[in-house]
Amino acid sequence: MAEKAFTGTSFYQFLEENKLMGSRCQSCEALHVPPRAICPACYGEGMEWVEMSGEGTLLAFTTVHIAPTAMIEAGYGRKNPYCAGIVQLTEGPAISAQILGVDAARPQEIEIGMPLRVTFVQRGEGEQARTYLAFER
């Protein structure tokens, strides 16, 4: 794999390839998702890319009824709420993502701890089109 910089730009480029990638510190083995260039655990600066399995569990969530502009443009809002959450990956780190495959109108039925699998969603049109991280049941 060509060595990309350990940056957000690279993270999103990998998402375009439907890959959820993190960086592993070569000094202390700490795993970082999203990727980091500097390890906050040991201050090591040697990193390598690691692809995540995409399996995880739900740590916390909300269903958003008053949406930001970007999500309104994606068709969400008061009449079509969506779920956003924090997902702990099997490998350890946790990350924020939209949660699909749950009924956002029935938040009482969404369970913390439920298993999730990574998926990739397209939002925006034309030049603005981008791949975003999501998880689904």
Place this chain on the structure above:
Amino acid sequence: MTQRKLGRGVAVVGAGMSKFGAFPGQAKRDLFVEAFQEMRASVDRGLDPRDIEALYIGNYSSDLFENQGHTAPIMADWVGLAPRPATRIEDACASSGVALRQGMLAVASGAYDMVLVGGIEKMTDLPTERVTDTLATAGDVTYEIPAGFTFPGFYAALATAYMDRYGATPETFMHVGIKNHDNGALNDKAQFGARITDIMDSKRARAIQKGYPVPEWEDEWEFLHDDRANPVIAWPMRLFDCSPISDGAAALLLVREDLAPSFSDAPLYVLGSGQASDVALHDRADLTSLRAARLAAQQAYDMASVTASDIQVAEVHDCFTIAEIIATEDLGFFPIGEGWRAAEEGRSARTGPQPINTSGGLKSKGHPVGASGSGQVVEIWKQLRDQAGERQVPGATLGLTHNVGGTGQTCVVHIFERR
């Protein structure tokens, strides 16, 4: 952690605020002038503004709210304080709590003997969606906001983690809203200034006036469960769990400790101060507590040589109702995991054993984000000087403010004493 003390002591000798609310057509500088005038009038032995040496102004985002950057010198100008150095401090909703800390450090360092600390925000010129977008920039726009998180959404996520871990329910949070509206009804500076039952009455009256069907709510609980009256913003946070969109300003006058008696008959000595930062929400080991708040509180308690049980009145950052419950645990007022029970049992009520947010908090008083931290100090100023009127906590001499930026990526805590 090493116990830190200031190089020299600092005292608050004046405090004032504008009314908080929605003031279309009123400029931010006019609100700051109003706060400055009230601050000036509060200096018992008089203030010659020429003695002020520098300004530290908390402001979150005039850039996005009003297309106005470079706010601090404009504020300095309109209270007549150019050409003194004027610095804007931005740490999201903790901006003016941090401005206070910076002003305090400047006086403690010996650089100045008297500084003005202020906070200012004008949020209501934008439509709600744009306010939502602007507030979201206090999160991480690369890794958090693309998930669809809004600010209510972040705190709602903390709420789901908290409910799952400790057994709180959405009703738990409503207790906080009811309490803070009760307190705010006694505060003429509060945006709402009304109990929830008063708001229900005015909604009924408006329905009658307009010939609409009159809502029949048995009590405030039924009102708070009504999806129309109290819609979900980001579950489990409903409208009445969220602080409002507000305009407002506050101003505080800080002097070196030994000068305090020449300005004030009852100065507030800054006994403790602490501040910490944190990682993005998803990177935290614990989603039911704010580490930055625990660290900032510990620094402040250590500097002040007091403990949580010594604090008689506290203004905590209730941007959302869940935030108040977590704050009361992080500050040590209630054991971890017990804050929700304490709220339900009224232990944080104005007349309870640990009064929290006697001003009405951000929920009822309003949350002009950059002004909120300094606004909290105005309430402690009044409480510790026995000037809080109907909402006075009798005999309070030790008070605390807890001001959070973003999801807890910043927290700043101060402890004040009237001797």
